[in-house]
Amino acid sequence: MNRSRARGWRPGGFTLSIAAVALGGLVAGLYPMTAQWVSSYNQSLVVDDYHASIHSTDPSAAEQLRQARAYNDALSAGAVRIERNGSRPVSDGATAGSGFDYDSILAASPDGLMGRVRIPSIDVDLPIYHGTSDAVLARGAGHLEGSHFPIGGGGTRAVITAHRGLADARMFTDLDRVQTGDTFTLEVFDEVLTYRVIETTVIEPSEAETVRAVPGEDLVTLITCTPLGINTHRIVVTGERITPTPTRDIEAMAESPDVPGFPWWILWAVAGALGVGAYVVHQGFADARRTQARSARASGSGESRSAHPEN
Template sequence: MLGVTIMLYPTTAAWFSQYNQASLVGMYGDQLAETTPDVATQLSEAYSYNEALSSGALLAAGANVAVGSGNVSGDGASYTDQLSTPSGVMSRLRIEKIGVDLPIYHGTAEDTLLRGLGHLEGTSLPVGGESTRSVITGHRGLASSRMFTDLDKIVVGDTFTLETFGEVLSYQVTDVVVVEPDQTETLHQEAGKDLVTLITCTPLGVNSHRILVTGERITPTPPRDLHAAGSSSGVPGFPFWALAFGGALIVAGGYVYWTVKPVRRTAENRSEA
């Protein structure tokens, strides 16, 4: 019984994680109507925040998670007040090629990265704009969720989309870099460019290197992405096959046990005689 539970745990846990993430991104659009301040005000504040931000990120040698190095000039609102919703979801990332549709939260704390993707504080908020670079990080290879597990399949020319407070921002991948463990990488704004960099660890299960996938904004946003915006990612079907498989193993195990038991008892009786 314990063996069956251990065998089926990854599949079941992954389903619950996907279910929760699908529910969150599905509610994201509905929650925008309830945000305070309203959507227009928060977007305006986010643009101002980015303008005041000396944006940057440092991926130090041997580090698995980048560290934001940007600072906000003046007395603007705090980072956690930006793009605020009741659920804490600040944006939504879609990568159709690898089936990613995940919520993005503030910060890159471990508990955050177990729930979804994290926006790196100190880099531009994911609302676009000239001379901005937003950095999004995520785990891969988790038993309970795929997250960025397939990010290594992304190549130059692929696209991804951010949905942030009703805005739809499409990006085309312009650079894919694998950073060595002893290499330090800095990520800064580039004049006139609207960039987003996605970061995760590699190789799968070893996590000694880092993958950096950078996309540049496509303008205007393709109609296909506009049409897909706000749509539900769909709650994945429960893996009933796993229950059936587990049930079959239990039945088979019970059959073997109750078949072998009388034979073993008869053999023991004979030996005693």
């Protein structure tokens, strides 16, 4: 760009306002997918480190699995209530006797990391933590205390829950797309368990539901809220254990997550920013020409008045 052309570029206030509004719209439009990608990426880092961390736990992984089996055997009820107008399931389960510290069983890290849940049909790959507090569900999926630990076994039913419809994380947002016959896997302390979905239901806010263990059956139930942004109903997806565990799932254990994938939002951001920049550059020259034209007309009008003064 030569000097004379550079001097001919001067975007006006209206052009800059339009550019600012366009950039603001671009940022607002890209924020959800950007935040969700960053959240998924951070969760993938946690999952990536999970299998390395369980080999340095104290007590050992074998001891914690033994404690988890004892906890499950001692669970007196294991029934989970989904109450009317309740936003989260609650458990009636209680362990008989004493000596169990829920938070220290299957604890791969100080923040309560328990395992990993993968739902291939909806690209979910999340860490599982102890409990279902707000702090836990902001980081990943939560295991409902009072339900069985997700380590398999006849007559057990573990309950895993996660948020849905968050602006900054996908979590279980697409759980409504899971269909009967789909599979999901749990990885817990170097063990992988595969479950085939046998039932999906939506519970109305005016209804109550009790989810119980079934004698002889090995079940896991996934729960989240629906509809998006309203969260008055609950989606309940139940899977039954496949034994033996499919070879493909055993081979995939401890693999790095393929979620969130390539950040396509970066391309949209670059394209949008270049588009706004091109608009400002183009309009800057057009604004400068209009300004010069107005100045020339004003100058010509002044000279005309000077040449023909009033009598």
